Amino acid sequence: MSVISEGTDSAAHRRGDGRALRFFFWVALLLGNGAVQAQSTPYIPDNADVVLQQVPPTTDPRVRHFNQLRAELSRQPHDTDKAVALARAYIDYGRSTGDARYLGRAMALIQPRMQAPQPPVPVLLVHATILQSMHFFQASRDELARILQRDPDNVQAWLTMATVAMVQGDGDLANRACVQLANLSGDFMGIVCTASLRSVTGHGEQAYVLLKMVEDPGPKAPPAIRAWLEGLLADVAARLGRVDQADAHFKQALQWAPGDNFLLAEYGGFLLDQGRPREAMALVSGDRQSDTSLLVLVAAETALALPQATADVAEMDARFRSMAQRGDHVFLREQSAYLLHIKHDPQAALAIARQDWQVQRAPQDVRVYLEAALAAHDPAAAAPVLAFIARTQLSDVTIDPLVAQLRAAAPAASTSTGR
Amino acid sequence: MRPRRWLLGLLAAAVGLMPLSALAHKESDAYLSLRTDSQDAHRMHGQWDIALRDLDYAIGIDGNHDGAVTWGEVQARRTAIENYALQRLAIKGDGMVCALQPTGQKIDHHTDGAYVVILFDAVCDKNIPSKLTVVYQLMYDLDPYHRGIVTLHAGDKTAGAVLGPSHPEASLDLREPDRWGEFKSFMVDGIWHIWTGFDHILFLLSLLLPAVLIRRRLNTSGHGFASGAAVADSSGALMAWMPHAPHNRWEPVASFWPACVDVIKIVSAFSVSHSITLSLAVLGVVHVPSRLVESGIALSVMLAALNNVYPLVNKRIWLIAFAFGFVHGLGFASALAGLQLPAGAMAASLGGFSVGVEIGQEAIVLAFLPLAFLLRKTRFYQVTLLRWGSVLIVAIAAGWLIQRAFDIPIPGFSALLSR
Numbered sequence: 001m002s003v004i005s006e007g008t009d010s011a012a013h014r015r016g017d018g019r020a021l022r023f024f025f026w027v028a029l030l031l032g033n034g035a036v037q038a039q040s041t042p043y044i045p046d047n048a049d050v051v052l053q054q055v056p057p058t059t060d061p062r063v064r065h066f067n068q069l070r071a072e073l074s075r076q077p078h079d080t081d082k083a084v085a086l087a088r089a090y091i092d093y094g095r096s097t098g099d100a101r102y103l104g105r106a107m108a109l110i111q112p113r114m115q116a117p118q119p120p121v122p123v124l125l126v127h128a129t130i131l132q133s134m135h136f137f138q139a140s141r142d143e144l145a146r147i148l149q150r151d152p153d154n155v156q157a158w159l160t161m162a163t164v165a166m167v168q169g170d171g172d173l174a175n176r177a178c179v180q181l182a183n184l185s186g187d188f189m190g191i192v193c194t195a196s197l198r199s200v201t202g203h204g205e206q207a208y209v210l211l212k213m214v215e216d217p218g219p220k221a222p223p224a225i226r227a228w229l230e231g232l233l234a235d236v237a238a239r240l241g242r243v244d245q246a247d248a249h250f251k252q253a254l255q256w257a258p259g260d261n262f263l264l265a266e267y268g269g270f271l272l273d274q275g276r277p278r279e280a281m282a283l284v285s286g287d288r289q290s291d292t293s294l295l296v297l298v299a300a301e302t303a304l305a306l307p308q309a310t311a312d313v314a315e316m317d318a319r320f321r322s323m324a325q326r327g328d329h330v331f332l333r334e335q336s337a338y339l340l341h342i343k344h345d346p347q348a349a350l351a352i353a354r355q356d357w358q359v360q361r362a363p364q365d366v367r368v369y370l371e372a373a374l375a376a377h378d379p380a381a382a383a384p385v386l387a388f389i390a391r392t393q394l395s396d397v398t399i400d401p402l403v404a405q406l407r408a409a410a411p412a413a414s415t416s417t418g419r
Numbered sequence: 420m421r422p423r424r425w426l427l428g429l430l431a432a433a434v435g436l437m438p439l440s441a442l443a444h445k446e447s448d449a450y451l452s453l454r455t456d457s458q459d460a461h462r463m464h465g466q467w468d469i470a471l472r473d474l475d476y477a478i479g480i481d482g483n484h485d486g487a488v489t490w491g492e493v494q495a496r497r498t499a500i501e502n503y504a505l506q507r508l509a510i511k512g513d514g515m516v517c518a519l520q521p522t523g524q525k526i527d528h529h530t531d532g533a534y535v536v537i538l539f540d541a542v543c544d545k546n547i548p549s550k551l552t553v554v555y556q557l558m559y560d561l562d563p564y565h566r567g568i569v570t571l572h573a574g575d576k577t578a579g580a581v582l583g584p585s586h587p588e589a590s591l592d593l594r595e596p597d598r599w600g601e602f603k604s605f606m607v608d609g610i611w612h613i614w615t616g617f618d619h620i621l622f623l624l625s626l627l628l629p630a631v632l633i634r635r636r637l638n639t640s641g642h643g644f645a646s647g648a649a650v651a652d653s654s655g656a657l658m659a660w661m662p663h664a665p666h667n668r669w670e671p672v673a674s675f676w677p678a679c680v681d682v683i684k685i686v687s688a689f690s691v692s693h694s695i696t697l698s699l700a701v702l703g704v705v706h707v708p709s710r711l712v713e714s715g716i717a718l719s720v721m722l723a724a725l726n727n728v729y730p731l732v733n734k735r736i737w738l739i740a741f742a743f744g745f746v747h748g749l750g751f752a753s754a755l756a757g758l759q760l761p762a763g764a765m766a767a768s769l770g771g772f773s774v775g776v777e778i779g780q781e782a783i784v785l786a787f788l789p790l791a792f793l794l795r796k797t798r799f800y801q802v803t804l805l806r807w808g809s810v811l812i813v814a815i816a817a818g819w820l821i822q823r824a825f826d827i828p829i830p831g832f833s834a835l836l837s838r
Contacts, residue, residue, distance in 0.1 A: 042466070042525035042536040048491025052526055052533040053471040057486025100446040101472065104562035111563055134564070289532065291445070319445075319530040326448050326566040327581055 062093050073109075083109045084122045091129060096224070098261030098290050100330075103133050121151050129160055135330040135359060137164050155185045162193050169361030171201055171392055188214055196232060200363055202393035204240045211236060227257035231266065238270055239363065241397035246270060261290055268296030273398060277303040288312075291319055295334055302342055313342060332356035336368045346375035354381070361388060363396050370402040379409040445531055446564040447473050449557055453510070454572040455547055460600060463541040465519070468527055468534040469504060469557065477561055478503050490526065493535055497524050501537055509554040510541045517543035546604040547573075552590045555582035602771035605755075609775020612751060613783070618716050618819065619747060621812050623689070623780060625723035626740050627787055628805050630681045631795040632669040634730055669805065671795040678792060681736070686784055688737040692744030693751060694773050700752030701769050712749040714824040719743035721816035727809035751776055 045052065056063040069086040073079060087106035094102030107130050113123045124147050131140035141164045147157045162177035174197045182190020191214050199207035211233050217225060230253035237246035250267040257263060264284055271280035277300035284293035284300075298316050301309035316338065323331055333356050340349035350372040356365055366385055373382035388394070389403055450468040471488050474480050478499055482492045493500075501521040510517045523538035551571065558565035567582040571591050580589035613619055672678045699705045723739055726732055732739055755772060794800040821827055 042468075042527040042538075044525055045490035048489060048494065050490045051487045052490060052493065053475075053488040055472055055475045055481050055486055055488055057481075058484040059486065100564070101476075101562065104446050104558075104564035105476065107563045108561050315530070322448065322530045323445050325568050325581070326445065 056093075062089065065089055066093065080113060080120060080123065083113060084126055087126045087130075091126070091133065092224075095133070095262070096257065096260055098292060100134075103130050106130055121147055121154065121157075125154070125156050125160070128157070132160060132164055137168055137359060140164050141168070153184055155181065155189065158184065159189065159193070162197070166197060166200065167360045167362050169388060169392060171197065188217065192229070192232070195236070199232075199236045199239060200392065200394055202395040204236055204395065208233065208236045208240065223256040227253045227260060227263065230256060231263055234270070235266065238273075239396045239398075243274060247274075259287065261287075261292060264290070265292035265296060268293070268300075272296065272299050272303065277301075291316075291331070292334065294319070295338060298338075298342055316342075332359065333365050333368055336372060340368065340372050340375055346372055346377075350376045350378060350381060357385065363394060363399060366394060367396070367399050367402065370399065370406060374402060374405055374409070379406045382406050446566070447558060447562050448529075448531075449473070449565070449567050450529070450534070450570075451508070451553075451555070451567055452570045452572065453541065453551075453553075455574065457574075460546040460604070461543050463510070463517070463543075463547060464522075465510075465537075465539045465541055467504060467508070467537040467539065468529065469500075469537065470529070470531070471533050471535055473558060473562070473565070474500055474503070474535060477558065488533070493526070494524070500524070500535060501539075504537055504557060505539060507556040507559070509552075510543075511552040511554065512543050512545060512547055512550075515544055517541040545608075546600050550590055550592055552588065553580070553582065554588045556584075556587055559584040559587065598767040601767040602774075605768040605771030606775035606778070609751075609772040609777075610779040610782075611775075612772075613776050613779030616750075618720055618816075619750070619780075620783060621816065622716070622720045622723050622743065622747065623686075623783060624787070625720065625727060625809060625812055626685050626689075626736050627682060627784065627791070628809065629669070629727055629730075629736065630685065631672055631678045631788075631791045632801065632805070633672055635668060635670045669801050672792075675792055678795075679788065682784055682788055684737040685740045686780060688741035689744040689747070689780070690777055692741045693748030693776070696745045696748030697751045697773060697776075698748075698769060700749050701755050705749075707749050709753055710823060710826075712746060712753070714820055715743075715746035716750050717816050717819035717823055719746055721813050721820060724809040724812035724816060727805055728813065 058064055058067065066086055066089040069082060069089060073082045073086055076082060087109045090102040090106040090109075094100060094106070106126065110123055110127050110130065113119055114127055119127075124143060128140045128143040128147065131137075131143065141161065144157050144161045144164065147154060148161070151157070158177045158180045162174050162181065165171075165174035165177060174193075178190060178193035178197055181193045191210050195207040195210035198204075198210070211229065215229055215233065217229070230249045234246045234249035234253060237243075237249055247270075250263065250270060253263050254260065254267065264287060268280045268284050271277070271283065280296050280300040281304075284290075284296045287293040288297055294312065294316055298309065298312045301312055320331075320335060320338070332352050336349045336352040336356055339345045339352060343349075349368070353365075353369040353372045357369055366389065369385045370382055373379060373385075386403060386406060389399070447470060449470065450466075452466045454464045454466075456462045456464060471480060471493070474496075475488060478496070480492055480496050480500075481488050482495060501524075505519045505521065508519065510519065519539050519541055521537060521539045523536075525536040525538065527534050527536050553569055555567040555569065557567055563584045565583055569580045569582055569589065569591075571578045578591040580591060582589055696705065700707070723743065726736075726739065751772070755768070791800065794804075
């Protein structure tokens with residue numbers, strides 16, 4: 001059973017932190033002399049006014065907010081409510097800017113409070129959220145289960161549980177979480193949750209209708225929520241192949257949350273799929289410091305055979321190397337797609353896709369796995385994913401043709417996986 | 420619908436559901452490299468690249484809070500940066516911490532932004548050993564996901580580790596063990612230990628002073644002299660007042676070789692016995708409290724000098740050397756205490772130290788013997804050096820004994836033994 005094997009894998013990951021570090025010791029050994037350090041030469045800037053680095057400015061109200069919380073917390077270091085509030089502020093900021101450092105900073109606030117015999121539920125919730133954001137899905141799920149044992153009516157816990165379950169491709173658990181959410185917090189959360197689940201189980205039309213019902217949550221709703229809803233609508237529309245609707249929702253979403261890292265990556269990917277690489281470039285060209293945006297940029301430049309593609313591919317290679325150096329594992333889906341489409345190395349892409357599949361099973365993970373299996377002429381390798389699609393009835397205009405191709409390429413494999 | 424609770428749910432959603440995308444930036448990394456110096460066996464050159472974003476978060480670099488860190492702002496915080504970072508790093512060889520001295524500040528760019536480059540030297544008391552321990556605690560309280568990517572370069576050999584708050588320490592093999600280098604390093608230590616160890620020198624000198632002289636019984640004739648001699652024999656101090664006590668007197672040896680053989684016997688006996696206890700103590704077979712050892716050494720110096728003034732042992736001085744050599748050996752061992760020597764390095768360091776002690780004392784003997792032989796017939800040698808010198812040594816040693824055995828500080832005495 002896939003969920004069980006996944007569970008042991010994640011648990012082993014946590015237990016095996018030392019083992020993993022030892023492994024990365026060898027990676028570091030191999031890469032020690034590598035490009036990340038060797039290609040750059042330390043220098044002394046020409047003059048004192050040279051700007052070296054952008055950091056969060058205090059003109060940003062979010063920055064002022066957590067600076068104030070940080071100051072208060074340093075005066076009252078034992079105030080758990082303040083620590084939780086600050087950790088949440090960091091997580092929010094990290095999510096919208098895509099800066100993983102803020103997850104670490106949030107964790108630094110939460111980790112010491114996890115040492116208590118029975119940490120307060122808000123502390124556990126933030127901890128589970130960070131684990132989820134760091135793609136430790138199984139660990140997050142285990143912790144959420146413990147929270148819900150103590151506090152079965154915790155809306156936030158059910159919501160995060162639903163999210164994790166959907167990423168893991170566990171429809172049953174996601175469905176249970178959605179029902180709980182509907183019961184506990186009224187229609188809105190239940191509808192959004194159910195719509196999200198339905199959109200990945202072959203009921204895209206229904207999902208779109210449900211989301212349209214809650215598209216306008218009222219004037220008091222924060223822009224981030226509106227952006228999120230528009231982003232969900234865009235996703236569902238894109239999955240259904242309704243290109244114009246998807247495009248409009250993406251644009252709407254970006255109006256609510258300009259520069260949002262997640263939306264830029266999603267919309268950029270959508271534009272590339274639509275054969276609109278110039279628009280994709282224009283979308284992300286101001287955000288090349290972001291790994292996800294640079295990936296879109298590199299793909300667009302490669303599609304257009306632009307001369308700067310070479311340098312940007314080298315830059316992206318260096319970023320993947322430095323991620324490998326520190327032992328990052330959160331970028332497997334993107335790395336697999338990069339290896340396949342930019343580096344044209346289907347075998348390596350498939351190997352990474354297999355690893356990714358052990359951790360997450362969202363539609364994008366399904367897609368990159370199938371593409372890699374096809375390109376590697378290894379339709380048998382796709383069997384577990386095809387079985388997953390058969391079970392969940394996932395349907396997506398970018399995935400359906402791949403499934404058809406794979407079934408045609410390996411009729412034996414498709415009959416054995418059953419329909 | 421209750422709007423407040425509704426909004427609360429929405430905010431929860433913002434935290435709970437959205438951080439699903441890959442993050443735009445990897446987590447916090449720093450790059451630490453250490454390079455041995457081919458000219459200076461005690462020194463390593465370090466380079467530590469730390470992200471400006473991390474330093475800004477930790478200690479504040481963006482002085483005017485405009486969100487742009489300039490080179491001027493980095494320069495202004497140079498001392499603070501160096502103090503912050505270097506206090507969170509320990510480099511240890513054989514259990515001893517090497518001193519970290521900043522030598523420069525530069526800038527470099529890694530895949531995720533600008534890094535300040537801290538250039539520093541690690542200066543170790545001993546030769547850089549074959550195994551180096553790095554204790555890395557940067558950001559340990561601010562970001563559990565921070566990783567320090569450590570690389571060691573020793574000649575053409577490279578070793579590396581990925582360290583972080585959950586895994587702060589690594590021992591790295593720098594090179595094939597340089598046993599000869601360790602041997603030499605400890606040999607030098609041994610030489611200096613003898614030369615700067617005033618008590619060992621005084622003990623040796625006390626034994627060596629009479630080596631160029633022979634104690635000869637005279638045929639006494641005057642009765643008055645006999646009683647004087649008896650008083651003199653019973654009191655070294657009185658004897659000192661009566662340098663020509665008639666019935667026993669020092670006579671210069673006739674030829675060099677008997678004196679030389681005498682010296683060789685003394686020195687060899689001393690070497691044999693102190694080597695035995697030095698080895699036993701370093702290997703942990705015997706442990707004698709240092710107060711007892713230090714008092715014993717003082718006592719040995721006192722008795723050896725007293726024997727020159729009031730000779731008890733005359734022919735077999737080497738027996739004194741042999742007996743008290745055991746105590747001095749324990750004293751030498753204290754110089755090696757505190758070194759956590761790896762098993763392989765033990766033989767090299769202990770052997771090197773012993774050989775160094777021998778060389779140190781042979782050098783003293785070589786300087787002393789010809790001079791003493793030349794001066795042996797002079798009154799200066801026989802009276803001033805042998806008698807008065809020995810009395811002085813007795814006085815000094817008595818002071819040490821009181822100070823060490825009873826822990827009574829005597830002004831000026833500590834300065835004599837400052838090592």
